[in-house]
Amino acid sequence: MQRTLNCKGKIIDLSVPKVMGILNITPDSFFDGGKYKNEKEILDQVASMLQAGATFIDVGAYSSRPGAKHITEEEELHRIVPVVVLLVANFSDILISVDTFRSKVAKKCIEAGACMINDISGGDLDDAMFTTVAELQVPYIIMHMQGNPQTMQKAPVYKNVVTEVFYELSKKIEILNKLHVHDVILDVGFGFGKSVAHNFELLKNLDYFQEMNLSVLTGVSRKSMLYKPLHINPEQALNATTIANTIAVQKGTQILRVHDVKEAVEVITILELINKEIL
Template identity: 65%
Template sequence: MTINCKGTLVDLASPKVMGILNITPDSFFDGGKYKNETDILSQVEKMLLDGATFIDVGAYSSRPGAKHISEEEELQRIVPVINLLTQNFPEIIISVDTFRSRIAQETINAGAAIVNDISGGKMDDKMFTTVANLQVPYILMHMLGTPQNMQKNPVYKDVTKEIISFFAAQIHKLHQLKLNDIIIDVGFGFGKTNAHNFEILKNLSLFKSLDTPILAGISRKSMLYKTLDISAQEALNATTSANTIALLNGANILRVHDVKEAVEAVKIVNQIR
């Protein structure tokens, strides 16, 4: 199970870790933390040294109720960072967290290798044709609604079955466009209650029927810290526990704030496989 990232074949048979770099002022955990070049380079260097295979760069906050920003503002935030990272880390594999086809196009042109779309193609009808034309790995995430309204009242008859059906339909469209590398992300916390999130985590292995790599993005999310009545800052241990469950249930990529601990979880799980 490999994906082609700018000519580098990455084997996902052994799970990989994707480090999160939020360059937004209002992300739920690290918003506003990485504002200047020194802080950005220092954090990315740390994540790479700790064992991250991918760095996921996001310039649009997708936390519940997040402020909507224009395409121009997103572009102005993210392209200089892509340039900065590719200049300083020539071998880096950058994933761009965006639901906009123009941002996808511009950032891949600037040196990024993967498009990570929280909307699964639902918020920009040009996204599928764009990624198919670019022939880059595409992370297809499930979200009910938009970041502005997704947590108001998410309702499902059967959350696992409905998300699998969504993926099957979207994957079919992408296959018709001849896109090779598709990764699915169930979208923990994106239009789901806590009960939904834990049901999906328990049933994650069922998504292997789609025959695509699975990305799990659970890091420090409210499903963990609200369950334990703690803060996001205190949720590292809970994150490691949830990541371990995800790995045991078939996750191929862990998207995390804390790379070292995620890499250790992968190494431990690999010992019993």
Template identity: 60%
Template sequence: MTINCKGTLIDLNVPRVMGVLNITPDSFFDGGKYKDEKTIVSQVEKMLNEGATFIDVGAQSSRPGAELISEKEELDRILPIVNLLINEFPEIVLSIDTFRSKVAEKCIEAGAALINDISAGNLDKAMLPKVAQLKVPIILMHMRGEPKTMQQQTDYNDLIHDILKYFSERIAKARSLGVHDIVIDPGFGFSKTLKQNYELLKGLDLLLSPGLPILTGLSRKSMIYKMLELDAKDALNGTTALNMYALQKGASVLRVHDVKEAMECIKLSTALV
């Protein structure tokens, strides 16, 4: 399993780490933490040095209940950061966390390499055609509704079956438009209860059936800190435990705030194969 990022084939048969850079003021863990260029460059350099293959930049919070900002505000937040990082790290593989096709287009034009869409093209019908036109990979995530309403939509007939059906439809749509490189993200914490998140993780290997790489975003999420009765800042150990489990279940990419610890998981998991 490979994806083509700006002409470089990245092999996802070897598990990879995606480091998270939130430039939002209200993200659940690191909101408002990276506000100036020096801090942003320092954090990205740290993640790259620790082994991150991808850096995922987001300017719109997707935490439960988050209000949507305007397209203009999202562009005003994210484009200067994309330009900054491409200038500082010319070889960086930047992922853009957005569901808006115009934001995707402008960021790819500025040098980003792939798109991470929490709605799998459902919130902007122009997204999948635009990704096909841009000839870049896309991460399709499972979610119902939008961040503000998603936690009101947790009724499933059969959780794993329903998610597989969702991906089957979204993958077929993307393929029909000419999108070649697809990664799927089961969307932990999105339109799912605490119990459902663990049911999904236990059945993660069933999502391998479409034959596509799986990205898991478990890092410091409420499914960890609520279960352990902690705060997000104290959820690194729990994150590491679940990342290891996800790797054993077939995850190809770990999307994390803490790159060093995720890389250690990959090294140990690989030794067990």
């Protein structure tokens, strides 16, 4: 099992799970769209997440919620690169993940000081992504998605969602291995081209993905797979998120991608205490 990541020369130990705080600089993200509109709001939020225990900050400028509006590459660059520059200038040791499926955006952000690429499309929406990651030699989060953000929730179909997601990711891992990409993190893509039932089947069998011997990231924070069955809204879904994060860590997740850093850190701390008692 991969237990470390090399981020800008800093070795991150994943033997204890880590938390990735979400910073959406979009007007239309499903939970926090439009919250961070100026430098002070951005800096305050990032400072709060780092203080709460986030190891990584995931910055995204393209909303990937189901049916979200498509924006151009130029607009995405205009939104995201100045924020990466701002964060690097204000937090000397920050580890920034850039949430993009576009290789040019990824490269510009890495050049501006980010250290990781988080690709919701797993290379499907930009043929140059894999070679760009190999060139940059940075950790790469490869996520499974059926379709694209505009179409992914229009009646997604699988015969067996667990084995199909595993197979699709494994094919891409083989390509990345041939390109000598060393630090790859798996994300099964909760909510990306999956029904509620598909999502829970993946959560139930998340430990199956340990067979790839790679780090696993889980992102279920306040998603509809949690709030829809409970007949609540994203703002009310923190408790459900905490429960799902607990299950994910118990099944081998090494990075939790969340809106609520403090609560995710508490999940990891309590589970570590339990594991120490067992050991």
